[in-house]
């Protein structure tokens with residue numbers, strides 16, 4: 001197991017609990033899964049029922065906490081994650097320490113399925129981008145669980161991630177900080193419950209690969225225009241239509257491609 005995964009907030013697995021705690025733990029897990037029905041993982045809702053049932057049987061429900069590294073660059077990918085709530089950032093770190101977000105994963109998909117599928121090392125680090133929850137499954141269990149009936153959807157999801165990576169590579173080179181900021185806010189808005197996103201400008205600058213003053217200027221401009229409100233690391237989406245108008249084409253393009261491939265959308 002990846003030794004850097006924060007386990008303190010992880011809920012106990014129903015398969016690893018002691019005999020004496022086994023039943024209460026299973027009840028707790030079942031209750032939590034029922035509670036999260038309205039914000040469950042959309043991939044698991046779409047995949048054939050036999051595969052989804054198998055994954056729910058063998059996965060552990062964990063809590064996500066901000067900046068928690070779930071998969072680390074240069075390390076084996078031991079687990080995959082089906083987010084139920086919240087967002088996970090896929091981040092690449094250059095030799096000089098510069099970081100750039102190259103993708104996000106929420107309840108529409110799986111974190112860790114496109115890295116290390118063949119047992120190799122991850123090229124990127126995946127961070128939880130805020131509070132949330134996810135189903136955690138050992139990589140060695142994921143493919144057998146999907147092999148009978150879920151492989152087609154997994155391949156479609158992998159293709160959607162390659163398409164998103166291509167789009168964001170162009171976006172990071174060609175589009176302005178304001179456009180990318182709006183795109184990021186829309187993607188986060190789709191994946192977090194409600195309209196508030198907890199994130200410091202420093203972290204957002206890291207995610208967008210720009211200096212913090214650039215993010216501050218963009219945030220102030222959007223706040224003046226009434227698109228967002230920002231206070232002490234809490235960004236609230238006030239006018240989603242305005243953000244759609246301010247974003248580059250990349251938000252809509254990636255979401256449209258995802259919906260075409262997967263047959264469902266995460267858009268609010």
Ligand SMILES: [Zn+2]
Nearest residue numbers: 171175248250
């Ligand atoms: Zn763009």
